[in-house]
Every structure is written in structure tokens, then in C-alpha cells.
Amino acid sequence: MIAELKASGIDLSRFCLQSFDMRPLQYIHQKYPEIVLALLVEESVDDLSILLDSLGFTPQKYSPYYKILSQQQTEIAQQMGMKVVPWTVNTVEEMKANINWLSNEMKPTPIDCVIKHTYTFDLCIIFK
Numbered sequence: 546m547i548a549e550l551k552a553s554g555i556d557l558s559r560f561c562l563q564s565f566d567m568r569p570l571q572y573i574h575q576k577y578p579e580i581v582l583a584l585l586v587e588e589s590v591d592d593l594s595i596l597l598d599s600l601g602f603t604p605q606k607y608s609p610y611y612k613i614l615s616q617q618q619t620e621i622a623q624q625m626g627m628k629v630v631p632w633t634v635n636t637v638e639e640m641k642a643n644i645n646w647l648s649n650e651m652k653p654t655p656i657d658c659v660i661k662h663t664y665t666f667d668l669c670i671i672f673k
Contacts, residue, residue: 563583608632
């Protein structure tokens with residue numbers, strides 16, 4: 546996959562690999578440190594530092610399911626140096642709530658609900 550991205554001329558620093566599974570993140574972190582990584586989380590996390598200890602490094606992005614994200618968790622993740630990117634934010638109301646918490650980005654499904662609100666999208670591959 547990485548060889549194909551390089552061959553296509555895509556700037557790997559603009560590429561974001563997202564995964565629920567820590568193993569691909571760990572591998573890419575070691576082999577291709579220029580690639581932005583996002584840890585996807587679907588269940589509530591009591592202590593983010595324990596989760597990151599299991600991962601072995603701090604990824605550039607923390608991407609929890611938006612319904613489990615709190616303002617406190619957003620602030621903690623940002624203090625740890627991560628951008629917060631809640632996923633499956635589907636309505637304008639949900640987007641506004643996350644914007645109020647100062648989320649750095651959002652991953653909506655379907656994407657067309659925010660096309661009129663934003664014009665920049667990163668290339669993302671999600672492993673589950």
C-alpha cells in the first residue's frame with residue numbers, strides 16, 4: 546500500500562492512516578514516521594495514558610466515536626499533543642457540539658453533510 550502511494554506521488558505527510566487495531570499503527574510509526582496516524586476508539590476510555598502506553602507512542606490524532614467524547618477527554622488529548630478527530634459526526638447539530646469542544650477535525654458519514662461547511666479533506670484509510 547505504501548509503495549503504491551509513493552509511486553502515485555502522494556505526499557505521505559498529507560496521508561492519514563486510521564486504525565482501531567494498534568498493530569498497523571505501531572508498524573507504520575516505526576517504518577514510515579512521516580505518515581500521520583490516528584488511533585480510532587469505539588469504547589469509552591477512562592485513562593488515555595494507559596491506552597497510549599499500550600500503543601507505545603502518542604499518535605498525531607486521537608479519533609474516538611463522537612458519542613463517547615467529552616470536553617474533558619478532548620482537553621486531555623490535546624494537552625498530550627494529539628489532534629482530536631471524532632468520527633461518525635452526521636448532523637450539523639452534532640458538528641456544532643463537537644466544535645464547541647474544540648475538536649480539531651471531524652469524520653462525518655456521509656461526507657456530503659459537511660461539504661458546504663468545509664473544503665479540505667485528507668486521504669484516510671481505516672483498518673478495523
